[in-house]
Amino acid sequence: xxxxxxxxxxxxxxxxxxxxxxxxxxxxxxxxxxxxxxxxxxxxxxxxxxxxxxxxxxxxxxxxxxxxxxxxxxxxxxxxxxxxxxxxxxxxxxxxxxxxxxxxxxxxxxxxxx
Ligand code: 5GP
Ligand code: ZN
Numbered sequence: 445x446x447x448x449x450x451x452x453x454x455x456x457x458x459x460x461x462x463x464x465x466x467x468x469x470x471x472x473x474x475x476x477x478x479x480x481x482x483x484x485x486x487x488x489x490x491x492x493x494x495x496x497x498x499x500x501x502x503x504x505x506x507x508x509x510x511x512x513x514x515x516x517x518x519x520x521x522x523x524x525x526x527x528x529x530x531x532x533x534x535x536x537x538x539x540x541x542x543x544x545x546x547x548x549x550x551x552x553x554x555x556x557x558x
Contacts, residue, residue: 445490450542454488464519468505469512471547480550481520485509486542493541494532509545522549 445451452458460472463483474482487505526549531538
């Protein structure tokens with residue numbers, strides 16, 4: 445999608461601090477980190493706006509993102525643990541409508557998720 449921020453980052457039109465890249469996935473550091481490690485993992489293709497649009501046709505992209513999340517966790521040494529978050533919709537705090545997963549680590553997390 446031409447006016448999508450993360451499509452532009454995936455295309456290299458907007459610079460990012462890359463952590464991992466292959467033919468279908470890009471991971472980069474969040475511009476406004478909410479933890480010492482805060483990485484965004486996106487399918488390069490705009491397969492869905494959010495988790496609300498995952499279907500049998502595009503779920504392989506989600507599975508691949510999670511394979512890469514495991515790789516990044518090892519690469520970044522997140523042995524103590526990490527949290528993966530995806531926001532779907534404005535009420536969940538989603539600001540960029542391109543499916544993405546936040547990897548958060550390096551801080552003591554609350555027992556509760558909210
Ligand atoms: P959401 O709120 O949609 O779940 O997550 C969007 C994330 O993208 C936010 O954490 C925000 O800080 C991050 N973000 C917004 N614009 C940019 C940008 O231009 N570059 C990077 N690296 N992150 C961005
Ligand atoms: Zn997009």
